Amino acid sequence: xxxxxxxxxxxxxxxxxxxxxxxxxxxxxxxxxxxxxxxxxxxxxxxxxxxxxxxxxxxxxxxxxxxxxxxxxxxxxxxxxxxxxxxxxxxxxxxxxxxxxxxxxxxxxxxxxxxxxxxxxxxxxxxxxxxxxxxxxxxxxxxxxxxxxxxxxxxxxxxxxxxxxxxxxxxxxxxxxxxxxxxxxxxxxxxxxxxxxxxxxx
Numbered sequence: 678x679x680x681x682x683x684x685x686x687x688x689x690x691x692x693x694x695x696x697x698x699x700x701x702x703x704x705x706x707x708x709x710x711x712x713x714x715x716x717x718x719x720x721x722x723x724x725x726x727x728x729x730x731x732x733x734x735x736x737x738x739x740x741x742x743x744x745x746x747x748x749x750x751x752x753x754x755x756x757x758x759x760x761x762x763x764x765x766x767x768x769x770x771x772x773x774x775x776x777x778x779x780x781x782x783x784x785x786x787x788x789x790x791x792x793x794x795x796x797x798x799x800x801x802x803x804x805x806x807x808x809x810x811x812x813x814x815x816x817x818x819x820x821x822x823x824x825x826x827x828x829x830x831x832x833x834x835x836x837x838x839x840x841x842x843x844x845x846x847x848x849x850x851x852x853x854x855x856x857x858x859x860x861x862x863x864x865x866x867x868x869x870x871x872x873x874x875x876x877x878x879x
Contacts, residue, residue, distance in 0.1 A: 689725040691756065692726065693758070696732035696733075696759075697736045697764055698733075698848060700732035705850065711858045729748075731744070738770075741761055742778060749791070753789075755791060757791045758794045766808075772815055779816070783795060783825045787823070792826070793823070795819060795826070799812075828864050
């Protein structure tokens with residue numbers, strides 16, 4: 678779990694990241710992983726944001742449902758970022774089940790008072806165009822139904838470049854991690870700004 682206690686004490690935004698191996702730093706040293714790099718950037722820039730990383734390699738949406746209440750109760754995040762579904766897709770989980778689980782993860786987080794972002798996960802082409810489209814469309818549906826912020830997938834431009842991938846062609850290598858960090862720095866900033874603007878309008 679990735680927290681910085683001295684930084685957490687004055688962080689205005691506490692982001693609970695619920696993810697899988699892509700955010701858990703699979704195949705790289707933890708010091709090289711994008712979440713660690715991004716937290717370090719926030720500290721260096723004196724930006725009051727703390728990331729609580731609960732990402733686990735192999736995690737599926739149903740696994741996360743069993744743990745989310747404990748995570749929310751323990752950490753009391755202001756924001757929750759859900760980066761899940763890739764393992765569901767690879768295992769061929771029914772789309773209706775994926776939608777149900779994602780909706781539960783979002784609504785439970787919202788019931789705890791957190792603002793939620795849902796990352797639009799994409800799966801490999803070899804799973805078939807029909808299933809792949811239905812899979813990706815699920816994220817838009819859940820986002821609209823729950824009013825969660827829809828965040829673009831950080832692997833879209835990386836997965837197509839072998840030089841940025843591990844030999845399994847599923848996970849980003851160490852060279853890709855700073856690229857993901859910069860992508861997520863921009864996207865998280867857009868998400869937080871969007872929520873602040875909405876709050877101001879209300």
